[in-house]
Amino acid sequence: MLKSALIEETAALITRGPTPGGIPVEPENVYAYGSSGGGYAALRSALYRDGLNVIAINPQTQLAAYGPKWTRRFAQNCYGRKKIEDIAERYQGRFTALDPQILKNARHIFYAQNTEDQEHMDNHFNPFLNFVAQQNADDRLTVHTFADPPVTPQAKTKRHSTPYCTTFARTRRESDQRGCL
Template sequence: MNPEPIAAPDRGGISVPVVRVESADELVFNPQRGALRYSVPLDDRGSLDALMLNKGSRALVVVFHGAMLNGRHHLPRFEWLRTLDERAEYSCLFLSDPTLSVDSKLLLGWYLGWEGMELYPLLGEVITKAAQAAGAEQIVLVGSSGGGFAALQVAPHLPGTLAIAFNAQTALNRYHWKAQANYIRRVRPALEDRGKSRRKWLSALGSRVSAVQTYSGPVRNRALVVQNVRDEHHYAKHYLPFKDSVQGGPNAQRVRFEEYSAAPFHEPPSRGRFVETIDRGLTMLEDWTA
């Protein structure tokens, strides 16, 4: 018998009752209000862990996390849980990156998946099931840094949704080589054996590693891309190239860009900015679908 949802999760959500299913095809979210975790083996390499806060709201906010901190690599990771648990306006689905379950030393996986496991369409199906169980008519996908990249990449598999990306990578071959190499060597070593320049190893994965490429063709979702202008690497290497590409392409009316000024390094947005942007995003989604 599956456990009953609880009223509120603890810090990190680790003690929330867990529903274990045999496969993603068998995953069914409980329609009752409250908090439940779900553990889903995907294949013999990795698994999906999710935490659902079903508040019976009209909107569902789906949260993707960024990189783990070295020495604090504890899975599952449910980023922004404490912040969003307080919000009654929307149900929430927190997705821990299954890619990190492949290797305990991997700190960042962008929800890319592994050989034979394309996560973006699969996560789209999982999110659809969660929205149906919660009775949600609106879906917002949100994340910062690597989580923002994932939000941008999964949203095209969910027409009518909104992706909100804070200080996100938009093309992984422009990101720090150490993070690229760690993913390749721990998850996809066959790419390293291709004999090409290491800067081209990830190119074998096509649009999966480039939101610039994904949004170069028409998409049916919306996006709000938010960037700290003092985060120099992400502003110059990711935000501006993505903005230039989108504004000259078929999705110019579907993607909005916002800039702000904070500390001069790469950090998540403040709690206030994070929540306020989600609230505005839901209003935008209302206006777009009106």
């Protein structure tokens, strides 16, 4: 109950503005942004705010398809269960961004995906694209893919912080090429 009220109150706050009297907020200027689990939350936020613009970077789109280490922690900490399968059926709608209402409510979704992350490609990105196509909602989705290779343990030991890295490395790729942290 408390979590539901918190989400509804947050949506109301966004609608009326951050001050008690409210600052007018044009619907096209309201965004939810997140990466990974925050990307999942940004997508799900469209359920509570009609006309929301969503920016999701490498999001999980189905919690049950995420790694067991994390889903076990989630199930234990949030529901007192050992694994997500123990609660998924009862709360199935809460654990997915493959919800037609998200596509209906979202003004637009910008989805950025690292193509080097095969687990996310297979378990989250491709199912989401297929879902959007099945819902005939392609017009609400902009997709950006990029290739950012994973950092190996060996590469981490060679990385360092320098004035160049903190001042001039403007992109992750440039940072990786120069060995920045």
